[in-house]
Amino acid sequence: MKISKNFELEEFWKSPTASKYGIDNTPSEVAQVHITKVITEVMQPIRDLLGVPLIINSGYRCPSLNVKVKGAATSKHLQGLACDFTLGDRVRNEAAFKKIEAMGLKFDQLIDEYDYTWIHVGISTTPYRQQILHLK
């Protein structure tokens, strides 16, 4: 289902890892509502800002998939409240991260994961923290 100009809901739970291990990564209705908010509140504004396609590495993760990818037990991906994406390489991800930091977007967390290997952006069901982190 198309949610915004550039994003479809299903893109946020399709997972090669889930397929490989036969994991059904279909989110609950609540998680689908969260994913819709991730698209409209952060992903589409970021896509509009950057003007280039964003490759989604990981959106929603069911508990089994989260274990497989060694996600944190409290990961926002478990609730459909976060998305990991890349523009294709670290150089472009770093430049994008700086533009996102400067755009005045409301988010819970914006994380540079492993020297810009990918970017994590998340929202929350509690007040957004506007937290910016760099993980090495």
Ligand SMILES: [Zn+2]
């Ligand atoms: Zn993430």
